[in-house]
């Protein structure tokens with residue numbers, strides 16, 4: 033079987049790409065599926081969440097065309113693997129947009145059900161590679177005017193580079209006290225965003241921050257956070 037490839041992407045950093053991707057990975061991993069994570073971010077966020085920094089084989093090797101992928105097992109109790117990033121990946125900001133897609137097509141990925149790519153938090157060649165390689169692109173956006181504008185820009189970028197993956201926009205970090213009024217309606221009524229916007233939204237929750245910090249210590253989402261993330265996975269990922 034060929035795995036389905038997911039990229040969480042945004043125009044700017046801090047929207048919750050890595051956090052929501054980690055929530056999705058952990059939820060699916062508990063269902064017993066085989067997952068490969070590809071970290072393309074020079075911030076090494078996923079690589080540090082899963083304690084894989086310093087591995088010999090990195091996403092630089094994958095972008096350089098190595099077809100014998102050698103990922104690191106990131107959790108002992110399930111079947112999740114990661115190709116970690118390397119600080120030097122930031123130098124690869126001139127590569128063509130299709131390098132990752134072409135190289136992945138030459139690798140044997142049949143043992144994975146899902147691939148999750150974590151790109152950097154800026155629009156550059158690495159982010160474009162992650163989007164071009166994806167079957168589905170999830171665009172997390174905070175409910176702010178800046179993120180509203182940034183979401184419009186990433187949608188334009190997808191059109192310009194000719195990506196025809198499924199696109200889902202997910203409003204994240206909703207906070208009844210802090211989220212400015214009216215911005216959610218701006219997202220929801222925008223004709224260009226509407227067809228791609230998930231009707232739900234993810235609240236700002238301590239347990240979501242905590243998961244990325246403590247997943248390797250065995251921390252799991254529970255209660256309301258688990259219900260929200262289960263819904264998100266069922267409706268946006270599956």
Ligand SMILES: Nc1ncnc2c1ncn2[C@@H]1O[C@H](COP(=O)(O)OP(=O)(O)O)[C@@H](O)[C@H]1O
Pocket residue numbers: 042044045046047048049050051052077153204205206234235236237238240241242
């Ligand atoms: N739903 C959420 N609730 C609370 N904190 C969140 C949520 N989503 C993201 N965060 C926090 O926001 C910050 C940025 O999230 P992160 O996933 O690193 O964004 P990105 O990968 O897009 O740069 C982190 O401190 C993270 O813990």
Ligand SMILES: [Mg+2]
Pocket residue numbers: 049050051073077150153
């Ligand atoms: Mg990130």
